[in-house]
Amino acid sequence: MGRAGRVQLPLHGLGLEVHAHRSAGRARGVGHRVRGVREVLLHRGRDVRYVLALILAVTVSLLVAAPAHGASLPAAEGQSTHGLEYVALGDSFSSGLGLPHPVSNSPSFCHRSTINFPHRVARALGLTLKDATCAGATTSNVISSPLKYGKGSSPPQSGSLNSQTDVVTITIGGNDLGFVDATKSCVALGREGPLLLAKAPNCRSLFVRDSADELSQRIDSAVMNGTDAYPSGLEKTFATIAKKAPHARVFVIGYPTIMPDPAHIPVGGCFNAKLTGTDLADAHAVDIFPFTDTDTSYLNSIEQKLDAATGTAARAAGFTYISLLRSTAANSACAPAKERFLNGVSIDRSASGSVVLRAGSLHPDDLGTAFLADAVAPKIAAAFPAKTTTPAGSPAFPWAPIWVSAAGVLVLCVGVIVFVVRRRRRSTTTTS
Numbered sequence: 001m002g003r004a005g006r007v008q009l010p011l012h013g014l015g016l017e018v019h020a021h022r023s024a025g026r027a028r029g030v031g032h033r034v035r036g037v038r039e040v041l042l043h044r045g046r047d048v049r050y051v052l053a054l055i056l057a058v059t060v061s062l063l064v065a066a067p068a069h070g071a072s073l074p075a076a077e078g079q080s081t082h083g084l085e086y087v088a089l090g091d092s093f094s095s096g097l098g099l100p101h102p103v104s105n106s107p108s109f110c111h112r113s114t115i116n117f118p119h120r121v122a123r124a125l126g127l128t129l130k131d132a133t134c135a136g137a138t139t140s141n142v143i144s145s146p147l148k149y150g151k152g153s154s155p156p157q158s159g160s161l162n163s164q165t166d167v168v169t170i171t172i173g174g175n176d177l178g179f180v181d182a183t184k185s186c187v188a189l190g191r192e193g194p195l196l197l198a199k200a201p202n203c204r205s206l207f208v209r210d211s212a213d214e215l216s217q218r219i220d221s222a223v224m225n226g227t228d229a230y231p232s233g234l235e236k237t238f239a240t241i242a243k244k245a246p247h248a249r250v251f252v253i254g255y256p257t258i259m260p261d262p263a264h265i266p267v268g269g270c271f272n273a274k275l276t277g278t279d280l281a282d283a284h285a286v287d288i289f290p291f292t293d294t295d296t297s298y299l300n301s302i303e304q305k306l307d308a309a310t311g312t313a314a315r316a317a318g319f320t321y322i323s324l325l326r327s328t329a330a331n332s333a334c335a336p337a338k339e340r341f342l343n344g345v346s347i348d349r350s351a352s353g354s355v356v357l358r359a360g361s362l363h364p365d366d367l368g369t370a371f372l373a374d375a376v377a378p379k380i381a382a383a384f385p386a387k388t389t390t391p392a393g394s395p396a397f398p399w400a401p402i403w404v405s406a407a408g409v410l411v412l413c414v415g416v417i418v419f420v421v422r423r424r425r426r427s428t429t430t431t432s
Contacts, residue, residue: 081384082126084166087245088118089142089157092135093171093255098343098360099369103131109149110134111359115366118169120373125381127167132160135359138175139223140232143240161244167380168241168250173234173310176223179302182207182215183362184355186295187347191271193292197355204298215302219309234310238317249383252314252321253376254307256328256341258362259291259300263329269293270334273345287344289334296334322379328371333362341368 088094096116103112112131113119122129134147134154141147147154161168174180186203188194193201200206207214226233231240241250260270273288291299307325314321331341343365346358364372 080126080386081167081381084125084127084384085130085164086118086122086127086167086169087130087160087165087248088116088133088169089160089241090133090169090171090253091137091175092133092363093174094118094169094253095131095133095135096364096369097135098363099366106131107134107149107152107154109136109152110147110154115369117364117369117372117376120370121169121377121380124373124377127380130160132157136175137172138232139172139226139234139237140230142170142172142237143231145230158240158244161241161248163246165245165248166384168245168248169253169376169380170237170241170250171253171255172237173223173306174255176226176232177215177218177302177306179306180357180362182302183291183299183345184357186292186299187290187345187355188271188292188295189290191269191292196290202292202294202298204294208298216305219302219305223306224309224313234313235316238313238319241319242317249380250314250317250319251376251379252310252319253372254310254321254323254325255303256324256364256368256372257300257332258303258342259296260332260334261300261304261329262297264332265293265296265334270296285345285347287346289344290347320379320383322376324372324375327375328368331368331371341365341371 092111094116095111096113097111099111099113099115101114102108103114106112110133112133116131116133118129118131118133121127134141134157136149137147137154137157141154142157144156144158146156182203185195185197185206187196188202189196195201195203195206198206221227222233224234226236238250238252241248257264270289270293271291273285273290303325307323311321311323328341331339333340333342333344335341341364342362343360345361347361348356348358350356
């Protein structure tokens with residue numbers, strides 16, 4: 001049908017006028033609620049923008065206030081031992097007398113071995129080694145006197161030191177004392193004596209007379225202070241090292257236990273060779289322990305005194321002293337073969353009839369040399385630890401102010417959130 005044909009029905013009388021009024025009322029109520037919700041949303045939007053603006057402002061100010069420490073933060077600088085200049089000084093206990101694999105281009109009488117403890121330490125720590133050790137060296141040979149042997153000679157060992165030297169190790173003093181010669185004079189024919197080369201029951205009776213101990217006195221004089229004939233002695237030796245290598249860390253190594261202390265002498269004693277003149281003449285005394293019980297204890301007491309004196313001198317010079325007596329007490333030349341760190345005594349007799357100790361007698365064997373290296377290497381490594389440092393002139397990052405500022409931001413945010421919640425509740429109440 002067309003528009004003109006529609007029938008207009010009156011509202012009055014049909015009861016529809018009431019419904020119309022109610023619908024209009026509902027429409028007005030809905031309109032009020034919509035406007036209320038819109039106002040709440042507008043208020044809430046402004047509040048959210050206000051909170052975000054505050055947080056952004058505080059954060060930016062915090063970042064601006066904090067100094068730019070990007071390049072100044074502590075950085076790990078691994079100061080390892082790799083490449084450090086290492087000079088080994090000392091006598092036969094450092095050179096490796098009796099060990100195989102001699103160092104090429106080295107005086108043969110110095111008996112330097114590529115498996116001596118300085119070489120093992122250098123390989124373990126990546127050190128650049130200069131081996132100046134030489135068998136038979138005394139303190140004077142370290143300071144200024146060349147070591148002469150036959151037609152050859154080895155220059156003063158301190159000549160290997162300079163201001164670039166980082167690490168120094170040294171064993172010294174035994175030859176100043178004359179310990180090797182003393183042990184030769186102590187060779188006995190039985191556990192209770194007598195001596196092979198003297199009419200005496202033991203060598204203690206030769207060195208100790210009227211309560212005066214000759215070997216002990218040598219330690220106090222020649223070993224510690226040297227002689228008047230030429231510069232020598234531990235004190236002058238250590239002063240020379242400190243002067244020629246002013247930046248080096250110096251490690252003075254004590255001798256391992258050669259003769260056992262009384263606690264480590266077996267019930268049956270240490271003597272294990274039945275020597276006779278015929279045996280010596282035939283040169284068949286190999287890897288033996290030809291010392292009386294009396295001399296074994298006596299020579300150990302001399303070792304103890306030498307160790308204490310060397311430690312005192314080393315510490316007085318500001319050096320690190322590594323004593324080996326206690327750690328090797330059970331590994332002396334008297335110990336069972338599988339437990340020993342040293343070779344036994346092997347004896348030859350010269351054309352003149354004197355006793356000659358073969359090279360390596362009473363010196364560290366391969367096992368003992370490995371022990372020395374294991375004792376020394378950690379001490380050196382500990383002196384050059386990897387450490388974390390802050391570059392010079394750059395202060396550490398100021399973490400304390402950062403934490404305080406962060407706490408302030410947190411408190412501010414909590415306060416603003418509480419404010420927004422309360423305002424929203426008031427707006428909702430007013431709208432309702």
